[in-house]
Amino acid sequence: MANSTIIAIAGASASGKSLFASTVYQELVAEVGGDCIAVLAEDAYYRKQDHLTFEQRCLTNYDHPAAFEHGLLAEHIKQLKAGQTVQMPQYCYKTHTRIDDTITINPAKVVLVEGILLLTDAHLREQFDISVFMDTPLDVCLLRRIRRDMEERGRSLDSITEQYKNYVRPAFFDFIAPSKQYADLVVTRGGKNEIAIDIIKTKIRQLLAQ
Numbered sequence: 565m566a567n568s569t570i571i572a573i574a575g576a577s578a579s580g581k582s583l584f585a586s587t588v589y590q591e592l593v594a595e596v597g598g599d600c601i602a603v604l605a606e607d608a609y610y611r612k613q614d615h616l617t618f619e620q621r622c623l624t625n626y627d628h629p630a631a632f633e634h635g636l637l638a639e640h641i642k643q644l645k646a647g648q649t650v651q652m653p654q655y656c657y658k659t660h661t662r663i664d665d666t667i668t669i670n671p672a673k674v675v676l677v678e679g680i681l682l683l684t685d686a687h688l689r690e691q692f693d694i695s696v697f698m699d700t701p702l703d704v705c706l707l708r709r710i711r712r713d714m715e716e717r718g719r720s721l722d723s724i725t726e727q728y729k730n731y732v733r734p735a736f737f738d739f740i741a742p743s744k745q746y747a748d749l750v751v752t753r754g755g756k757n758e759i760a761i762d763i764i765k766t767k768i769r770q771l772l773a774q
């Protein structure tokens with residue numbers, strides 16, 4: 565299957581990107597089937613850090629573009645567009661590195677890609693047909709991140725606070741907020757904005773009908 569449409573969903577950490585992408589995916593996949601739509605996560609492309617100790621990995625700045633293998637993500641998007649299957653890496657936030665398994669992603673007419681720094685990279689931007697920016701207020705993102713990182717990513721309140729002050733907040737102002745200019749659509753209120761979800765679903769249905 566060639567000529568896929570690639571839809572990027574960017575925005576701050578815990579702005580609702582994953583929820584937005586998975587809601588669109590789940591609601592459409594029931595209707596159109598798994599062959600038509602696929603999801604990639606930028607987080608899956610965090611660099612492998614097997615050569616570092618756990619203590620060293622805790623010091624990495626995970627909000628800087630250098631933390632990601634964006635070249636591999638761009639390559640995978642190109643392969644999907646060319647009708648080829650890719651092996652998306654799997655990432656573990658508890659060990660701060662990839663696990664050995666991969667997830668097979670088959671080419672699909674519409675591919676959703678979600679992640680914090682997607683719109684900051686010119687090579688990636690060239691691959692996107694539609695770009696969405698989740699414009700959730702930063703204090704709301706922080707509250708959601710604290711809860712999520714404690715419940716799902718094995719973090720303490722102290723470690724979340726330190727990482728937020730040193731890396732997450734500065735990266736939002738240095739990289740993420742300036743990348744909003746590249747978005748076609750800006751979504752407020754996070755991953756449960758039903759009107760925005762419906763707009764993207766309607767656009768995808770149109771693409772699938774072509």
Ligand SMILES: Nc1ncnc2c1ncn2[C@@H]1O[C@H](COP(=O)(O)OP(=O)(O)O)[C@@H](O)[C@H]1O
Pocket residue numbers: 575576577578579580581582583584708709712753754755756757
């Ligand atoms: N509009 C919303 N209302 C309530 N909770 C939300 C909303 N959007 C996202 N969340 C919750 O906030 C947390 C972060 O959302 P997530 O989609 O993982 O963000 P991101 O992928 O941008 O980091 C999750 O626990 C998610 O369920």
Ligand SMILES: Nc1ccn([C@@H]2O[C@H](COP(=O)(O)O)[C@@H](O)[C@H]2O)c(=O)n1
Pocket residue numbers: 576577578581582607610626627656657659660661679680732
């Ligand atoms: N080992 C890691 C890797 C990443 N992070 C944080 O994840 C954020 C991006 O993922 P979202 O789902 O929140 O968009 C990013 O802000 C990193 O700080 C981490 O804490 N540990």
